Amino acid sequence: xxxxxxxxxxxxxxxxxxxxxxxxxxxxxxxxxxxxxxxxxxxxxxxxxxxxxxxxxxxxxxxxxxxxxxxxxxxxxxxxxxxxxxxxxxxxxxxxxxxxxxxxxxxxxxxx
Amino acid sequence: xxxxxxxxxxxxxxxxxxxxxxxxxxxxxxxxxxxxxxxxxxxxxxxxxxxxxxxxxxxxxxxxxxxxxxxxxxxxxxxxxxxxxxxxxxxxxxxxxxxxxxxxxxxxxxxx
Numbered sequence: 001x002x003x004x005x006x007x008x009x010x011x012x013x014x015x016x017x018x019x020x021x022x023x024x025x026x027x028x029x030x031x032x033x034x035x036x037x038x039x040x041x042x043x044x045x046x047x048x049x050x051x052x053x054x055x056x057x058x059x060x061x062x063x064x065x066x067x068x069x070x071x072x073x074x075x076x077x078x079x080x081x082x083x084x085x086x087x088x089x090x091x092x093x094x095x096x097x098x099x100x101x102x103x104x105x106x107x108x109x110x111x112x
Numbered sequence: 113x114x115x116x117x118x119x120x121x122x123x124x125x126x127x128x129x130x131x132x133x134x135x136x137x138x139x140x141x142x143x144x145x146x147x148x149x150x151x152x153x154x155x156x157x158x159x160x161x162x163x164x165x166x167x168x169x170x171x172x173x174x175x176x177x178x179x180x181x182x183x184x185x186x187x188x189x190x191x192x193x194x195x196x197x198x199x200x201x202x203x204x205x206x207x208x209x210x211x212x213x214x215x216x217x218x219x220x221x222x223x224x
């Protein structure tokens with residue numbers, strides 16, 4: 001079965017810390033995505049990647065960066081965490097463009 | 113730009129009854145796809161059903177069916193014979209710019 005794994009289910013960090021959220025998929029999918037989910041706002045795309053070492057900005061990339069050194073792994077980086085980055089972060093992958101997304105179980109990040 | 117509108121923040125349905133969750137969309141793409149996802153309290157996004165814009169028939173997957181009205185730009189999800197396990201957030205999404213755009217979601221509560 002398809003599997004997208006996010007390294008942490010819950011994470012608590014302090015303002016100003018550098019935060020890494022890791023995501024690994026085992027389906028050999030080309031495309032990987034990072035969304036954040038906030039109540040009343042739905043899911044908003046932060047960054048996505050169509051190939052190793054490639055990345056494209058989504059709707060809300062400010063304050064975030066990403067890394068995709070290997071096909072199966074897509075990391076989201078908060079360079080200097082702020083309280084307004086407290087949110088649920090969802091990683092997803094897909095076999096091709098405009099295809100169904102497979103999601104990880106999410107990371108609930110709290111920045112204090 | 114693509115946009116999804118889900119106007120029902122919350123819905124209640126009696127167990128074993130049918131319920132319709134509304135979704136309207138806007139896109140300038142001639143070809144697009146529409147998805148519905150379910151998010152239970154565990155947080156994971158679960159794919160439910162897909163409708164392509166050129167599909168002649170409405171999509172069905174078990175108890176889920178999609179009432180696709182292209183001229184009205186609506187893609188409502190119909191859940192028949194509701195079960196307690198259907199209580200969750202439901203998100204409608206549309207393809208565009210090589211990723212998915214999500215609505216703000218509808219929280220469905222099934223009453224015993």
